[in-house]
Amino acid sequence: MxxxxxxxxxxxxxxxxxxxxxxxxxxxxxxxxxxxxxxxxxxxxxxxxxxxxxxxxxxxxxxxxxxxxxxxxxxxxxxxxxxxxxxxxxxxxxxxxxxxxxxxxxxxxxxxxxxxxxxxSHFLHNEFMVELPSLINKFVGNITRIDADFIWPSIDDGHIKFKPKLEPNGALGDLGWYPIRILQTLCDCDDSMILNPVIFNNDNDCTVGFNAIGYVDKTIFNISSSYHGATVRQELIISGDKGEIRVNDFVMPYCGSFVYGKVVDSLKVTISSGFLPLVEKQERRIVFDDYQHHQMLKCFQQSIDGARDESWWDSQHLMLRTVSMIEHIKEKAVVINV
The missing domain is CATH 3.40.50.720 (NAD(P)-binding Rossmann-like Domain)
Structure with missing residues (x-):
């Protein structure tokens, strides 16, 4: 060790x-x-x-x-x-x-x-992310749309995340990392990406939320994060020519995260298609072997020990692309004071 x-x-x-x-x-x-x-x-x-x-x-x-x-x-x-x-x-x-x-x-x-x-990034290290490629292949097909949101209600009470000198990207970096990272994982967001972002700042010039719609790699995307809201939302919807999958807790799963512990026994993936998605749907349950932050630490240890396959190097590239997209959003965004 x-x-x-x-x-x-x-x-x-x-x-x-x-x-x-x-x-x-x-x-x-x-x-x-x-x-x-x-x-x-x-x-x-x-x-x-x-x-x-x-x-x-x-x-x-x-x-x-x-x-x-x-x-x-x-x-x-x-x-x-x-x-x-x-x-x-x-x-x-x-x-x-x-x-x-x-x-x-x-x-x-x-x-x-x-x-x-x-x-x-804890959420990358769990059984859902392992199974995601096969879920997409079987139930989504060619991806045509991605919706990812992370809302964590917070009041500006002096916490460092509301201090731009300490956290210059506010909710865009803190919460937005997750929808941006999952988008980068699913799409090749290269220079051809069309991006229309909006950033919401409070009176202290802290970014308290963002929304971005865009198009890349034949895929429409709609991503957001915010400290404004009445309840937590961490929803991921991946749609394609076969159907769509939906997860309501893709960042901090209720079955294996440091926030929620294991208040349920598995992560639920809802699968639907057609014009009656509330009726014509099915569910997959994914059980986590361990907390995702524990699995992340084990991955870190194993990587140091030499276990670095192609997916490891891909993750390094995705980290860079995630940071670059945050910068791109800040550069192009319309800023609204709220």
């Missing part, structure tokens, strides 16, 4: 630290801007006090440290990614990742130094 260091002490750092302990990945050290925060975090997750750091150089220069999980605000990630590169550490980086130049440069460097650079 690798020795991993945790960069940051917030919610996601706690989720990953707890998961590491459950699946047997040693937490070697922790880094925080505040030494007391680092020590408090270390005490909770059994990290020796001498390996709880606020000094970045001392943290990264530790030769026993082999990998890092970076869970800082987005505005600070570039610095930590570059430091991890300098000290030859494998990286698992919480989304969103700041910019496409950084991703491209990092991918070029890790490919020549046998390091792993992976985005922490």
């Amino acid at each position: 690798i020795n991993i260091g945790i960069v940051g002490t917030g919610l996601m750092a706690s989720v990953i630290a707890s998961s590491c302990r459950k699946i047997g990945i040693p937490i070697h050290s922790v880094l925080s801007r505040n030494l007391e925060s680092a020590r408090s975090f270390g005490e909770k997750y059994k990290v020796p006090i001498e390996r709880c750091f606020s000094d970045e150089m001392a943290f990264y220069s530790d030769e026993a440290l082999k990998a890092v999980y970076i869970a800082t605000p987005t505005s600070m990630k570039q610095k930590h990614i570059n430091q991890a590169l300098d000290f030859k550490k494998h990286m698992l980086v919480e989304k969103p990742i700041p910019n496409s130049f950084l991703v491209n440069n990092t991918l070029n460097q890790v490919s020549s130094s046998n390091l792993i650079f992976m985005d922490a």
